[in-house]
Amino acid sequence: MPDVTEATGETERWAGLAAIPGLPTTRASAGHEDRARELQELARDAHAYLGDALGTAFSPTVVVAAPDDWADNEDGAPYGIPYASETELVVVIPATAADNPLVDTYAQVASREDAARFADLIAVHELGHLHVRETGLDLPLGWLGELTATYLSYCFLAAHRPADAALWVRVSRDHAAAVTPAYRSLEDLDGIYFDVGPENYIWYQDTLTAMVEEVHAERGPAFVLRLRDAGLTPASDTATTLAAAEAIHPGFERWAATLRR
Numbered sequence: 001m002p003d004v005t006e007a008t009g010e011t012e013r014w015a016g017l018a019a020i021p022g023l024p025t026t027r028a029s030a031g032h033e034d035r036a037r038e039l040q041e042l043a044r045d046a047h048a049y050l051g052d053a054l055g056t057a058f059s060p061t062v063v064v065a066a067p068d069d070w071a072d073n074e075d076g077a078p079y080g081i082p083y084a085s086e087t088e089l090v091v092v093i094p095a096t097a098a099d100n101p102l103v104d105t106y107a108q109v110a111s112r113e114d115a116a117r118f119a120d121l122i123a124v125h126e127l128g129h130l131h132v133r134e135t136g137l138d139l140p141l142g143w144l145g146e147l148t149a150t151y152l153s154y155c156f157l158a159a160h161r162p163a164d165a166a167l168w169v170r171v172s173r174d175h176a177a178a179v180t181p182a183y184r185s186l187e188d189l190d191g192i193y194f195d196v197g198p199e200n201y202i203w204y205q206d207t208l209t210a211m212v213e214e215v216h217a218e219r220g221p222a223f224v225l226r227l228r229d230a231g232l233t234p235a236s237d238t239a240t241t242l243a244a245a246e247a248i249h250p251g252f253e254r255w256a257a258t259l260r261r
């Protein structure tokens with residue numbers, strides 16, 4: 001549990017925004033309270049599901065920030081890309097779909113309404129990152145960290161928001177098919193990460209969803225607990241993370257080989 005009396009960084013950064021009553025702790029830019037309440041409900045249900053499934057217990061903060069607040073507070077992160085704090089239990093979500101570059105990206109292959117919903121659901125992916133970390137699974141930046149966050153998000157959506165789960169899969173698949181990526185391998189994602197470029201990075205995220213859907217059907221949230229016990233560290237290389245996933249669910253190595261072609 002974070003010690004709120006020593007809150008700094010992300011938590012303190014957002015302290016000036018309005019507090020939305022209820023849990024999880026939610027802060028919103030002025031004028032975006034209704035949307036913050038909707039996202040709070042989504043985050044609350046996902047957080048309860050994941051806590052039950054994983055045995056994780058912590059108090060996240062959800063921030064719904066408008067461009068002015070985001071720009072004033074966030075050093076360098078482009079507006080609209082949701083993120084989870086690396087060190088604190090904070091998920092930051094853009095307040096306005098109209099300014100969100102991810103909505104424009106996904107609206108190339110879906111209705112604007114579906115693209116906006118997809119972008120909102122990324123909040124659950126970000127919450128997934130926090131739950132992965134709180135299980136004690138400390139992963140390198142790269143494919144397995146992104147896969148596990150989407151994995152937990154998808155487990156929740158499939159169980160409690162099946163229409164959203166179907167939308168997530170459909171939009172991911174259609175966007176992946178519309179992009180010709182320069183980089184395709186998990187090794188490249190691990191080595192280059194966001195510097196593969198925004199479009200290629202989103203292609204990777206889309207592509208992970210296909211494997212998430214397959215593994216989820218057989219393994220459920222316990223997949224992440226088994227990974228936690230595999231001895232991975234932030235220094236583990238791609239071959240090591242892939243072997244750990246393969247040991248739990250045969251098929252990862254074959255899938256990774258199809259990406260490399």
Ligand SMILES: [Zn+2]
Nearest residue numbers: 125129146149
């Ligand atoms: Zn992520």
